Amino acid sequence: MTHAGGDLRDRLARVGHDVAGAGLVVASGGNLSAREPGGDECWVTATGTWFDRLDRESFVRVRLRDGAVLDRASPTSELALHLATYRVRPDVNAIVHLHPQTVVLLAALGERIRLVTTDHAHYVRRVAVAPFHPPGTPELATAADAVADGTDCVVLAHHGVSVLGETVEWAHRRARNLEEAARLTYRALALGRLDTLPECPGFTPGHPLV
DSSP states (O other), X not given: OOOOSSOHXXXXXXXXXXHHHTTSSOTTOOEEEEEOTTOSEEEEEBTTOOGGGOOGGGEEEEETTTOOBOSSSOBOTTHHHHXXXXXXXXXXXXXXXXXXXXXXXXXXXXXXXXXXXXXXXXXXXXXXXXXXXXXXXXXXXXXXXXXXXXXXXXXXXXXXXXXXXXXXXXXXXXXXXXXXHHHHHHHHHHTTOGGGOOOOTTOOOOOOBO
């Protein structure tokens, strides 16, 4: 998963195929975007695109400063979340919005995701949870407030996750590690051992529900 370099649309398409195969999205759920570092334009998935069928034609070019759509196709209905995130996080160049079931389930149960491995601690670091807003609404964009402090993973209650990265590949790694951490947390919960589950040494729990 180091596919650095090359057209951003190709790199995002590879992420889409991978996360669809991993079961982190179903059909046309979720959306992806990326920009060149410091750029004022981003590529974002078009509305209704299926992650396992993405190619260059699946993306729409959008200007960040005013949200102007620079192509004929319509962008994802959750474009506002991507734009708001880039505006509050100038260091972020890629956003992966998925619907991973274990992450969403734990948030619904009010259980914090435990970071058990060194990869979890390195890539995920901390997780914020934003309150529920219906998908595609302007209110959903307020989830960007939860990442303004440098948090790179925010759970959208009863919906999915928004995972950020300085590159497409970093956002991809974080998203995969977030769901893996959630699955280990759930297994410990199912075994009745969550209270005694040790986290990665040196890890400090991050944000509570926000």
